[in-house]
Amino acid sequence: MKPHNHPNVNKSTSPIWLQRNKTFIKIVDICGSKENNGLITFPLRKPVWLSLKIAGHSPRFLIGEIGACGGNFYQEIGYQASATGRAICNGGTSYEGGIPFPTIDDACNYLAQYFDVRWCDTSTSKVAKKVDYPDSVKPSSNFTPLEKSLASIATHLSDLLSKRSPSKSDFAKFYTLIWSAFGGAATVVSGRHAHLENSWSAHPGVYVVRKKNETDLYDSILYVGMTGKLSRRANTMSGRLDLRPYRWDPYRFGSQGYHYGYDRKSRKYETLIANTDYDVNCFTFDASALAAPSFLEAVLLQTYAVCGPNRLPPANNAF
Numbered sequence: 001m002k003p004h005n006h007p008n009v010n011k012s013t014s015p016i017w018l019q020r021n022k023t024f025i026k027i028v029d030i031c032g033s034k035e036n037n038g039l040i041t042f043p044l045r046k047p048v049w050l051s052l053k054i055a056g057h058s059p060r061f062l063i064g065e066i067g068a069c070g071g072n073f074y075q076e077i078g079y080q081a082s083a084t085g086r087a088i089c090n091g092g093t094s095y096e097g098g099i100p101f102p103t104i105d106d107a108c109n110y111l112a113q114y115f116d117v118r119w120c121d122t123s124t125s126k127v128a129k130k131v132d133y134p135d136s137v138k139p140s141s142n143f144t145p146l147e148k149s150l151a152s153i154a155t156h157l158s159d160l161l162s163k164r165s166p167s168k169s170d171f172a173k174f175y176t177l178i179w180s181a182f183g184g185a186a187t188v189v190s191g192r193h194a195h196l197e198n199s200w201s202a203h204p205g206v207y208v209v210r211k212k213n214e215t216d217l218y219d220s221i222l223y224v225g226m227t228g229k230l231s232r233r234a235n236t237m238s239g240r241l242d243l244r245p246y247r248w249d250p251y252r253f254g255s256q257g258y259h260y261g262y263d264r265k266s267r268k269y270e271t272l273i274a275n276t277d278y279d280v281n282c283f284t285f286d287a288s289a290l291a292a293p294s295f296l297e298a299v300l301l302q303t304y305a306v307c308g309p310n311r312l313p314p315a316n317n318a319f
Helices: 062-070 103-110 148-163 167-179 239-248 293-307
Strands: 016-020 024-028 037-043 048-053 094-102 118-120 185-190 205-211 221-227 251-253 259-261 268-274 278-284
Touching: 037 103, 048 062, 048 103, 094 103, 103 118, 118 185, 148 167, 167 278, 167 293, 205 239, 205 293, 221 239, 221 259, 221 293
Parallel strands: 016 118
Antiparallel strands: 016 024, 024 037, 037 048, 048 094, 185 278, 205 221, 205 278, 251 259, 259 268
16 A cells, blocks of 8 residues: 555645544544544554545535545545445444555645644644554464474475476465465455455465366466565564455455456456455464565465466466
């Protein structure tokens, strides 16, 4: 995700105020007001969402004011209408919809293009402290010990690459061996539920989108991706599989199915795989260990390129 930036716009003459609560930031007209025009979520479950109210259900209709200044809230990348009237990733009522941002600062900078943005309490000018991830990212008994998982991948990779001309069937055998090596840390997310955050693990890992009813495992693979990186400063990897439903570029897990081939100019997807026609294989990693998901992602993409006619799966743009 990239911050939204539209420099050639006008600003509203009326300021908006940001009022920090325990779990979100309210956008208000007057500090201390119980009514709000919108809210910004805290980054416990990234991305950060900026949600704004429906016309007539708040002191000000900020979406309309953004439009009057030359912007278009509805056309921002990642815009999601509220199906229930609740703020995206939060509660409340009478919300039109929201757009995602990498950080609270990015959401505030977006608003600052159209409004004079002020904080109700100067002590909150530093918008957010680092939020620790919940206990769900702590080591689980499902994880294979680090040394065993890395050694297993390396051994099977060596066997595969020792072949003179590895084939699609060799890739299928390799993939199956890796899947078995992960044991209880290898799980499947149904395509019917892949758009729901709670269907995924709260741990980092590698995920493989696979089309169902393909006789050849190699041909079934649509996309290979990962989340979670080792950091020099942090003791755990903050990336989480359950944040994948919030991606929109270059793919999207929607209620209708898996969309990929995103065109940033037209803001449309080239291909849709129905939610009944695919599943997601998840290789889950221990967030507190030193095994990096990018290692397995690279191994899978490299062996895919070596073992068959395609350079990359159809939904992967680059490696």
